[in-house]
Amino acid sequence: MKRPVIVTAGVPTILLVIGLVAAAQAQRGANPLRTPAAAAVSAYNGPRTPDGKPDLNGIWQVLGTAHWNLEAHSAIEGVPAGLSLVEGGAIPYQPWALAKRNENFQNRLTADPLRKCYLPGVPRATYLPFPFEITQMPKHIGIAYEFAHATRTIFLDGTPHLEDLDFWMGDARGRWDGDTLVVDTVSLGDQTWFDQAGNFHSDALRVVERFAAIDASHINYEVTLEDSKVFTRPWKISMIVYRRLEKNLELLDYECAEHVYQKLLKKPGSGN
């Protein structure tokens, strides 16, 4: 995390103090689990669960182009143009990793793990063009994804991370920071991508998601991605998660593995 430049010349002391606090907070931000106390202040006035947390129960979905490419891009065949979701614009790759990403992009139609129906990983699962359903309890939050019936159980009860295991969907532990659900996910392995453009990570990836409820139907979703093997520094993406408000909506199936077998067996609907 880059330390903010603090200009002190000619600035009243009170502003200097604020600047120092901001710098300290920015430093703490480098460890995303220790969040500035200021984040606890929330304008959220939507419904709450019996234990007083913003009620995130329901079906949600991200709109936009993140699942094609997290960075700014013009349209190409089948892919709409999109603004960058990355704070600062570009993902801070190490030079070798940027070359690898570019190679991934060239090979994306065969190399994207999603095209083999592998689990999407985190945070990609959040912004796939499929709905997901949150079930919120005081000690556990379950997220069920329509894509490939992926799931995550987020432990909020202090259960420590497991060791020596890799999970496609990672090992998630959460806590509430005021009205923001903070989820710390590790053990994600090195097999998943962030998008269809080949943006990738290593097994050193740590993902910290902040689900900040704005109102009953919107969540500000901010993710810090840290992977010292691939990036020069931690980086952030952010987007809005929208509540799906259709009456009687429920998750349906996108059984991706079935599509593989349909293709293999040349069943109807497989495109063969």
Next chain:
Amino acid sequence: MRLRLLLFAFAIGLLTSRAAAQQGGTVAPQGGRGAAPAAPATYPPYTRPVSAFVPPRTPDGQPDISGLYVAIPLPRNVETPLVPLANRAPNRANSEFSYSLNERPKLPEGAMARPAGVDPADGTIPLTPEALAKRKEIIANQEKVEYLDGRVLCLAPGIPRSTIPAPVVGYQIFQKPGYVVIFYEQSHLYRTIPLDGRPALDPNIRKAMGVSRGHWEGNVLVVEVTNFTTNFDNNWVIGAISATPGVPAESLATGHGIPHSDRYRVTERYTPIDASTIHYEAKISDEKVFTQPWTVAWYAFARAPKDYVPVEYACFEGNEKNLMLMTNTDISGIRVSVP
């Protein structure tokens, strides 16, 4: 590390399963249910358990059965509910690979495997002659990928098969206002069960785990499950993990090879017996496959030990080599379109 052991254990189990399925297929008596061996005396007529246990309530007033559970193994002297004792191999534990080759899950102290109940009591599945013929064809062709057990392909095993003890047997029950949600550790399956009396979905919409509609009858969760997918003949919704040599083709233990039709439906009953035990009953009907509805029931869920943490079981992601080994099928080059 433990996960890798678990995956290895599952692969072994699947191979065992396949060999046993083939063996079971070749030695199974021919003919309909009338030709099955005599019922063992150990099957009393099934009577639903009456539970006096009153669970605590959730904030919205549902009986609270939420939490982490592990499967209670089916009774070892039964193998699976519908296997006549006379036909099972001696001393063969159910799911031996899941309970001996890895350390988890541990059954909590006090949890016990209790007799399963079946109806009809002769312990056979009332297959139509056509379904029995189809089943024999399927079991005889397990080396071909188009016949292979869908669970080996990592397809969703449906209902009630997802509740029959398998190598990965943790469950997590969530409850939120108006819903019960079940996560299965096996292949990260899940079901969302609305309790608001809404109708089933349009029959054109099919789901691998079916479409669930639930309600509470006192402290019993009753779930109607319909709209199961019929994409493949591999979608077998019953059957234990491994077939048992020598059991008749109609029995649940060979379990395999009964593709359901578009009419398949299940009524599940989850009965809390005490603070740590849930009894499970599944009444199964499909007039295109069975000559009559039939029921299987057992004590299925035990509350997990305190330190229990479910782990991801990513079945499909690790299955390429398994399929090559078992059916000489290479899926590694297949790519599908995704939105």
